[in-house]
Amino acid sequence: MYTVAALYHFTRFEDPAALRDPLLALCEAQGICGSLLLAREGINGTIAGPAAGIEAVLAHVRALPGCADLEWKLSTAAERPFARMKVRLKKEIVSMGQPDVDPLARVGHYVEPADWNALIRAEDVAVIDTRNDYEVAIGTFEGAVDPQTESFRDFPAWWEQNKDRFHNKRIAMFCTGGIRCEKSTNFLLGQGVEEVYHLKGGILKYLEEVPAADSTWQGECFVFDRRVSVGHGLVEGPHELCHACRRPILPEDRSRPEYEEGVSCHFCIEETSEADKARFRERQKQIALARARGEHHLPGFDD
Template identity: 75%
Template sequence: MLIVAALYHFTPFPDPRALQGPLARIACGHGVRGTLLLAPEGINGTIAGTRDGIDAVLAHIRALPGCAGLAWKESTAETMPFGRMKVRLKREIVTMGQPDVDPTAAVGRYVAPADWNALISAPDVAVIDTRNDYEVQIGTFAGAVDPGTRSFRDFPAWWRANAERFQGKRIAMFCTGGIRCEKSTNFLLGEGVADVFHLQGGILKYLEDVPEEDSLWQGECFVFDKRVSLGHGLRQGPHVLCHACRRPLTPEDRSRPEYEDGVSCHRCLGEYSDADRARFRERQRQADRGECFSQPDQAAHQAEDRNMMLAFKSS
C-alpha cells in the first residue's frame, strides 16, 4: 500500500528555481512520484510513495524557508497513481490570474469538517463550489452553487457577474484540498464580502472525517491522479479518465456508443477533428502494444528529463 500526500503552503520563495533541483533529487532518490509546483508564492502538489519516501520529501519541504508549518492530507493507493516525478516552476501554485490576491494577508474563516454541515444548512448561507465544471459533475455538496467554470481563472469574472445574487448572504466555499479557497476567499474579502468561510482541509478532509451516514456530500471527489475519484473514507471511486478530453467517466459512460477507448466519449465527441481522432487512435494503439508515449509525447518527456538533470547539476 502506497501513501499519497496532497500538500500546499503559501510562503514567499524569492528564487524557486534554486529549490527545484534539490527537491526533485530527494523525491526521485526515494522513489517518490507525482507533481510538485514551485512559484514565488509557495509550493503545491501531490506525491505518492512508500512511507519512508513520503516522510523524506515532507521533511525536506518543511525545512524550506517558511515551510515549518506545512500541513498535508494523506490517503492510500494500492498501485502507483503517478507515472513519474515532476518538479515544475510556475508563476502561481494555483492559477487565478489576480495579482492583488494574497492568501498570506487574509483568508476566509476556516470551518472544521465536523462543523461544516451546520454552516451550509443555515438559511442565510450560500455555498459555492470553486472547482472546475468537470470536477463538479461527479460530486458536490447538496445545494451548492456550481459556477460552471472551465478553469479557476474564470472564477473572478463569474463572481463579479453574479455577486448581486448573494447580497445579504454569508458565503461558504469549498474545493478539493483547500488551496483554491485560500485564494477565492481572499478575493471575495477584497471585493467587500464581509462573511466568508471555507472548508478546512477541503473535500478530502471532510470525506475522511465525516461518517457517510452524516454526510451532505453527494457523489465522488475528482482527484488529479490515476485514481480519478475518491469517495467517503477516501475509498477509490469507479471513474476513469477519457484520454481524449481528460474528463472523468463512470462505467455507464463507457458503455455508451460514443465512447471509444483513448479516442472519444459522449462529452467530447464534437470537440476534435478527424485528424485529432486519428492521432488519438494511433496513440491508443501504441498504448495497447505497451509503448508509453507517441513520438511527440516521448520527445516532450525526454526534453523535460534533460531539463531536470540540468537542474540537478546546477544544484
C-alpha cells in the first residue's frame, strides 16, 4: 500500500533552482515517486511512497522558506501511482498565464467542506467548476457550471465571454485540491467580482470529510496519477486512462469497437490520424516489452 500526498503552497522562493536537487535527492533516498513543481511562486505536486518516506519529504518541504504552514491531503493507492520521481522548475506551479494574478495578495473566502452544501444551494450563488472538461466529465457538484475548458489557461477568456451570466451573483468555485481556485478567485476579485468563495482543500477534502449520504458530489473525482479517479472516502474509483488521449474511461469502454489499448478510445478515435495511431501502436509494443522485462512503465502520467 502506498501513501499518497497531494500538496501545494504559495510563497516566495528567491531561487527555486537551488531547492530542486536536495528535494529530489531526498525523495529518491526515501523511495518516493511522483511529481513536484517548483517556481518563484511556490511548490505544487503529488508524491507517493512509504508513510515514513512521505513524512520525511513533508518535513523537508515545511522547512523551506515560507512553507511552515504547508497543508496536504493524504490518501492511499494499492499499486505504485507513478513510475518515477520528478522535480521540475516552472514559471508557475499551476499555469493560468495571468502575470497580475497573485494569490499571496488576496483570494476568495475559504469555505470548509462541512459548510459547502449550504453555500452552493443558496439561490444567489453560482457554482463554477474550474477544472478541465475531461475532469468534469466524470464528476462534479450538483448544479455546477462547466466552463468546458481544455486547460486552466482558458479560464480567463471563458470568464470574459460569460461574465454577464453571473451579474449580481455570489460566486463559489472549486477544483481538485484547491490550487486552481487560489488563482481563479484572485482573478475574479481583480475583475471586480465582490463576493467570491472557494472550497477549502478542494474536492479531495470534501470527499474525505463529508459522508456520502450528505454529499452533493455526483460521480468520481479525476486525479493525476495511476488511480485516475477517487470517490467518497478517497477510495480508488473504477476509471482507467486512455493512453492515447489521456481521458478517463470506464472498464466497460474497453469492449467498445473504438477501443484499442494505447491507440484509441470512443473519445479520440476520430481525433488522430493513421500515422498517429501507427506511432501509438509502436509505443504500446515497447510498453509491452518493458512489462515483459519486469520494468515499470505507466504511460499517461510519466511520458
